[in-house]
Amino acid sequence: MSLLSVEGLTIALPPGGERAHAIEDISLHLDAGEILCVVGESGSGKSMTASAVMGLVPPGLPIVSGRIVFEGTDLLRLSAEQMRELRGRRLGMVFQEPMTALNPLMTVGDQIGEVFRVHGETGDVRGRVLRLLEDVRLPDPPSLLGTYPFRLSGGQRQRVMIAMALALGPSVLIADEPTTALDVTTQMQILRLIRQLQQEKGTGVLFITHDFGVVAEIADRVAVMQHGRIVEQGPARAVLNAPQHPYTRALIDAVPHGTARATTSASEEVLRLDGVRKTFRRGGGLFKRGSAVVAVKDARFSLAKGETLGLVGESGSGKSTLARCVVRLFEPDGGSIAFHGTDLLRLSRAAMKPYRQRIQMVFQDPYASLNPRRKVGDIIAEGPVTHGVPRAQAIAKAKDLLRLVQLDAGALDRYPHEFSGGQRQRIGLARALALDPELLIADEPVSALDVSVQAQVLALLDDIRHRLGLTMLFITHDLRVAAQVCDRIAVMQQGEIVELGDTAQVFGSPRHAYTRELLDAIPGKHWMPPRQAA
Amino acid sequence: MADFWRRFRRNIGAVVGLVILVLVGLTAVLAPIVFPFSPWEMRGVPFMPPGEMGFLLGSDSLGRDVAAGIAHGTLVSLLVGGVSTVVALAIGITLGAVAGYAGGRVDDAVMRFTEFFQTIPSFVLAVVLVAIFTPSITSIVIAIAIVSWPPVTRVVRAEFLSLRSREFVQAAEVLGRSRIAIMLTEILPNALSPIIVLSSLMVATAILLESALSFLGLGDPNLMSWGFMIGAGRSVIRLAWWMSVFPGIAIFLTVLALNLVGEGLNDALNPRLARRRGMVVT
Numbered sequence: 001m002s003l004l005s006v007e008g009l010t011i012a013l014p015p016g017g018e019r020a021h022a023i024e025d026i027s028l029h030l031d032a033g034e035i036l037c038v039v040g041e042s043g044s045g046k047s048m049t050a051s052a053v054m055g056l057v058p059p060g061l062p063i064v065s066g067r068i069v070f071e072g073t074d075l076l077r078l079s080a081e082q083m084r085e086l087r088g089r090r091l092g093m094v095f096q097e098p099m100t101a102l103n104p105l106m107t108v109g110d111q112i113g114e115v116f117r118v119h120g121e122t123g124d125v126r127g128r129v130l131r132l133l134e135d136v137r138l139p140d141p142p143s144l145l146g147t148y149p150f151r152l153s154g155g156q157r158q159r160v161m162i163a164m165a166l167a168l169g170p171s172v173l174i175a176d177e178p179t180t181a182l183d184v185t186t187q188m189q190i191l192r193l194i195r196q197l198q199q200e201k202g203t204g205v206l207f208i209t210h211d212f213g214v215v216a217e218i219a220d221r222v223a224v225m226q227h228g229r230i231v232e233q234g235p236a237r238a239v240l241n242a243p244q245h246p247y248t249r250a251l252i253d254a255v256p257h258g259t260a261r262a263t264t265s266a267s268e269e270v271l272r273l274d275g276v277r278k279t280f281r282r283g284g285g286l287f288k289r290g291s292a293v294v295a296v297k298d299a300r301f302s303l304a305k306g307e308t309l310g311l312v313g314e315s316g317s318g319k320s321t322l323a324r325c326v327v328r329l330f331e332p333d334g335g336s337i338a339f340h341g342t343d344l345l346r347l348s349r350a351a352m353k354p355y356r357q358r359i360q361m362v363f364q365d366p367y368a369s370l371n372p373r374r375k376v377g378d379i380i381a382e383g384p385v386t387h388g389v390p391r392a393q394a395i396a397k398a399k400d401l402l403r404l405v406q407l408d409a410g411a412l413d414r415y416p417h418e419f420s421g422g423q424r425q426r427i428g429l430a431r432a433l434a435l436d437p438e439l440l441i442a443d444e445p446v447s448a449l450d451v452s453v454q455a456q457v458l459a460l461l462d463d464i465r466h467r468l469g470l471t472m473l474f475i476t477h478d479l480r481v482a483a484q485v486c487d488r489i490a491v492m493q494q495g496e497i498v499e500l501g502d503t504a505q506v507f508g509s510p511r512h513a514y515t516r517e518l519l520d521a522i523p524g525k526h527w528m529p530p531r532q533a534a
Numbered sequence: 535m536a537d538f539w540r541r542f543r544r545n546i547g548a549v550v551g552l553v554i555l556v557l558v559g560l561t562a563v564l565a566p567i568v569f570p571f572s573p574w575e576m577r578g579v580p581f582m583p584p585g586e587m588g589f590l591l592g593s594d595s596l597g598r599d600v601a602a603g604i605a606h607g608t609l610v611s612l613l614v615g616g617v618s619t620v621v622a623l624a625i626g627i628t629l630g631a632v633a634g635y636a637g638g639r640v641d642d643a644v645m646r647f648t649e650f651f652q653t654i655p656s657f658v659l660a661v662v663l664v665a666i667f668t669p670s671i672t673s674i675v676i677a678i679a680i681v682s683w684p685p686v687t688r689v690v691r692a693e694f695l696s697l698r699s700r701e702f703v704q705a706a707e708v709l710g711r712s713r714i715a716i717m718l719t720e721i722l723p724n725a726l727s728p729i730i731v732l733s734s735l736m737v738a739t740a741i742l743l744e745s746a747l748s749f750l751g752l753g754d755p756n757l758m759s760w761g762f763m764i765g766a767g768r769s770v771i772r773l774a775w776w777m778s779v780f781p782g783i784a785i786f787l788t789v790l791a792l793n794l795v796g797e798g799l800n801d802a803l804n805p806r807l808a809r810r811r812g813m814v815v816t
Contacts, residue, residue, distance in 0.1 A: 111793065203673045249576060324704075327707075327708050329704050329707060351712045352710075353590045356708060356710030357710065359708075360708060361705065362702075363701040363704065363705060363709045364701070365701055368702065368706055369701035369702050369704075370698050370702055370705075371702040371706075371720055371723075371724070372724065373723040373724055374719075374723075375585065382706070382709060382711070383709040383710070386709055386710055386712075386715070387710065408607075430707070431705065431709075
């Protein structure tokens with residue numbers, strides 16, 4: 001008999017929603033000592049499945065049918081009190097957002113210790129907490145006890161969360177996208193940690209994720225969800241390498257494959273950065289000095305016409321700041337940014353305006369980058385109108401652009417909130433293209449999107465780039481995406497470009513230690529999606 | 535818009551407030567028709583209790599009709615409340631927008647200037663201003679506007695500060711739009727909700743301020759107003775309670791209605807906050 005089994009579970013959504021059930025007829029089982037990955041895109045019901053097992057389904061969503069059998073008892077029949085006793089003791093959970101999952105006003109020691117006290121175990125709490133902190137490989141446990149969460153990094157907080165979840169030695173650990181909010185190197189550490197702990201303690205892990213790379217890294221078995229149903233389930237190797245269901249195949253095909261593309265030959269130079277520096281000063285005022293954070297130091301690179309350069313790095317590496325310096329959303333403290341030989345940094349706001357047309361930007365967050373109060377047509381036509389094109393002509397052009405980004409012309413009169421994330425990102429792209437730019441700066445244009453949508457947007461971007469002969473500066477934290485899109489790659493670490501070279505060279509024979517570390521941390525790097533491998 | 539109305543209606547208090555406001559507005563419009571004479575005119579015997587000698591709400595110490603006074607005073611109160619709020623909004627939004635958008639030194643300068651006004655008790659400043667400029671409807675409106683713009687500046691600045699770093703504002707910047715265009719067409723429309731809510735409450739405060747000024751005898755001597763009526767009736771309140779009570783009720787109802795409507799607007803314009811009070815969020 002398996003440790004945990006979900007049988008025919010169906011949870012209804014409130015009437016009037018996009019579908020009748022949040023999850024429908026879900027059946028899966030988890031054995032001791034295995035990792036079951038539940039994979040799906042946003043809205044597929046994977047998190048709801050995890051919440052149901054923990055008895056954390058939001059009020060108002062009735063459980064229509066099904067059973068959740070854990071160690072022989074049906075969890076759905078237990079009282080709230082009995083369920084509370086099980087949670088923490090027998091079922092542990094780790095959440096996605098380590099920044100908000102810890103109480104900021106409690107020390108790490110108290111917070112982990114509370115798990116014991118709540119469950120009535122008061123003997124040697126301190127000793128047990130120390131052992132837990134050692135288990136999750138946190139440095140210097142004794143001094144960590146009295147530390148508040150704000151002093152810890154995201155990865156360290158996630159380790160504390162895992163320590164709390166494992167405190168009472170649960171037989172099932174539920175991890176809801178525990179590494180999604182983390183940087184790639186931290187993600188790899190956490191994945192390895194979960195793997196190790198699970199093997200040491202024989203815990204069954206239900207791991208929710210959207211990333212097939214992560215699945216390839218740790219899963220024993222996989223369940224793929226779409227629209228609230230499980231469409232495919234089986235051993236990890238079988239699902240990853242020989243997917244049966246068309247949706248699974250589509251998802252796996254959409255995974256960025258990380259194989260470098262052929263590079264174009266160098267031609268005329270479009271952009272040259274030299275010694276660009278930017279330091280942020282925080283706080284301070286009339287009477288005191290604030291603290292300074294060096295975001296970019298001494299960045300230099302050049303971009304040839306038609307080329308795509310990838311700026312790769314983890315969060316806080318300064319890659320977005322550098323991109324914003326190029327379009328002068330931030331004023332660099334020094335250096336020069338030459339566009340066709342003209343130093344942009346010397347230009348006044350008015351003198352900069354003609355160059356605005358030629359350098360455009362696509363932003364990361366499709367929900368924040370479009371003004372919610374304006375119609376899509378106005379948003380796209382805004383640029384040309386600003387630069388003196390008559391409105392009627394600009395709107396006509398907006399219509400053509402919508403076709404170019406594969407949206408229909410009816411979108412002109414609608415507001416951004418009526419579109420999905422992928423569609424909004426296309427609108428953002430159309431807005432940038434409306435000015436016929438030569439240089440396009442894309443700041444993580446796909447990182448907020450689901451994997452299948454991400455593949456579509458990347459394909460579109462690539463197609464348009466070829467057709468219009470765009471030069472592109474592509475910022476991303478995802479090395480697989482970078483490999484697919486970029487001719488050359490610049491790796492940034494703590495504000496510095498530590499390595500710059502052709503994509504094939506950077507991936508094939510990285511020179512800098514940090515680059516090697518990054519490449520090593522790509523989840524599922526040993527796995528080649530089947531169709532692309534063939 | 536339909537959606538906005540649906541959310542507004544969900545708050546019963548706000549609907550009640552709106553109904554009262556409409557009635558108050560109607561009173562102001564209909565006053566010259568129902569009472570086609572000057573509210574200063576002596577219509578009969580002084581100190582008549584409500585209901586006698588054709589005085590619906592009684593007569594005052596000079597035999598003037600209290601009901602007519604209240605009706606004619608409605609327009610003055612609403613006008614003072616409305617106009618002074620508009621003026622205060624104009625000052626507040628301009629300064630707040632500039633401070634929030636420009637940031638840095640400009641922001642510091644504007645905010646210190648705002649704080650300077652906030653440290654002076656607003657009513658005292660209003661009294662001083664009206665006294666200096668001699669009481670008239672214009673000087674009252676200006677005085678009220680001058681004491682009530684600082685909160686607007688603070689709210690608008692905060693909104694602009696958070697909105698200016700949003701990506702759609704950055705996108706407009708990259709497109710090469712001018713600073714004024716960005717402030718007016720990109721940021722301001724997104725900052726309107728709190729401004730609308732705040733202004734409905736400001737109208738209420740302005741009406742109270744005007745009443746208080748008139749009560750002290752600093753009202754426009756040519757215009758009947760609620761505050762003046764309460765002030766005039768104050769010395770004879772034990773003899774003729776109706777002289778102060780009815781104008782007081784008029785002020786109370788109007789201010790209450792404006793506050794209720796403000797609350798309703800707040801709920802309707804910030805659906806995310808409002809939804810927490812009742813509906814299930816999936």
